[in-house]
Amino acid sequence: MLKPLLAAALITLPLPAIAQTAPQLAAMRKAVSADATRNEALLERLVVQNSGTLNLEGVKAVGELMRAELEPLGFAIEWVDQSAVGRAGHLVARHQGNGRGKRLLLIGHLDTVFEPSAPFTGFKREGRRAIGPGVGDDKGGMVVIVGALRAMQAAGTLKDADITVYLTGDEERSGRPTDQARADLIEAARASDIALEYEGLAVENGREFGTVARRSSTSWELRTSGVTGHSSGIFNEALGYGAVYELARILDGFRRELPEPNLTYNVGVMAGGTPAAIDAAGVSVTASGKTNIVAETAIARGDLRTLTPEQDARVRARMAEIVAKHLPRTEATLTFFDGMPPMPPSDGNRALLATLNAVNRDLGLAQMPEYDPARRGAADSGWVAAIVPTLAGLGPVGGKAHAEGEWLDLDSLERQALRNAAFLTRLSMEPRGR
Known part of the structure; x- marks a missing residue:
């Protein structure tokens, strides 16, 4: 009608x-x-x-x-x-x-x-x-x-x-x-x-x-860091949780806390270790490490798709809030790379x-x-x-x-x-x- x-x-x-x-x-x-x-x-x-x-x-x-x-x-x-x-x-x-x-x-x-x-x-x-x-x-x-x-x-x-x-x-x-x-x-x-x-x-x-x-098409990059050392000390006050657990915490927070209509936020590539890196194009990752070493660095790249500029701003702010709640002895940064607007x-x-x-x-x-x-x-x-x-x-x-x-x-x-x-x-x- x-x-x-x-x-x-x-x-x-x-x-x-x-x-x-x-x-x-x-x-x-x-x-x-x-x-x-x-x-x-x-x-x-x-x-x-x-x-x-x-x-x-x-x-x-x-x-x-x-x-x-x-x-x-x-x-x-x-x-x-x-x-x-x-x-x-x-x-x-x-x-x-x-x-x-x-x-x-x-x-x-x-x-x-x-x-x-x-x-x-x-x-x-x-x-x-x-x-x-x-x-x-x-x-x-x-x-x-x-x-x-x-x-x-x-x-x-x-x-x-x-x-x-x-x-x-x-x-x-x-x-x-x-x-x-x-x-x-x-x-x-x-x-x-x-x-x-x-x-x-x-x-x-x-x-x-x-x-x-x-919807829009925006990409984001999440980098986490932690204190490296022997794995026997993970979770203690000296080493904390390491970069991979911090990355996992944030991504799972996105999964649980962000869902709403017309929103998607895919994780396309990720790596963690001591060290870990991503190429300039944001498509290829490298990492090395051992099972008995706490990971020092972790990286994930993904996209964000929203229907309106208001939704985009709201979701970005919520993602930043989730990132900011660090596990002990870890840090994290979230960067957005603008693509196509909605x-x-x-x-x-x-x-x-x-x-x-x-x-x-x-x-x-x-x-x-x-x-x-x-x-x-x-x-x-x-x-x-x-x-x-x-x-x-x-x-x-x-x-x-x-x-x-x-x-x-x-x-x-x-x-x-x-x-x-x-x-x-x-x-x-x-x-x-x-």
Whole structure:
């Protein structure tokens, strides 16, 4: 059921401002169907070109493939170099419309988690499934963007639309500092009225969902220390409990005391001994020790995922309180490394989903309820959601993201291109209002 204020807003808008004409929808449907083979060929070209985040030349090459698709549609292309933060850069494509409708920001990413050294390579079809590294996350999403824009052009609705396509080159492993790596994306959001993100569509048991919220992704590092010595003296006043017991106390405290809705806090890697260490990337640990020596050092790294900035601040404070209650003769420090901020649910985000469901009705597609944010990861939409209403997960249907065997439903490319062409047209026709 629509909230009263949203329902009133929709009623007061003149029909032409919020709906496409039947001929426009027919033209979009025809164009998407005609481009099906072309879009699948584009998907293959994108997937075959490795663009692991640290493969800077590969990311740039995918950017050039996307430039070749967007420039003929009337988009002005800019490459935002990110060498200062150790990344390739971002491709930004801007289409200037009539200046009256809502300004739309479409977000995707050029990179994948699969670096050139990954054994999972190539592109293959199994029936109507495409399989390959990054096929769904997010190369299929970029194909949906291109397919939707081509359909709009065929229907005559692209020419008046103000649209910016922003394809980041380091979504999977952001450059540091992150606020510098995302400064231009944030500025693009400030120059927009609506943001739409094109990672994979949420689907469960055949039902499609709308993503009005996504959680954050932050990493943390816990280091503990203790007095080392012969194990026969552990627990006494001279040696205390050692670093490993202190680490175990804190992690178990997290397990027992932190749980609440929409919160997770995983421990990904840990080590303890005399000594113990972790590499600069925070992914590999080393340790040595003997059973009769009290551990001097222990280290753990994990992530923290929250739904709102308020929840994030509250949980961090509670974690710090748990860390501070040291066992005798031990010390501990907790450090957070900011990653992606959350995309909290909002009235504006839900209004976008209501508009998308109006499009679904026009197209004869099923209504899409809200997806549980605890079942999704973080994405670049988190960087803009505090600035403009945002809807995420508008890409194709797929599975096994970030894993060998990642796949995409090829039929969903056509359905999502049509759905998004109609959705973007409707949004671009709404009065700007500011």
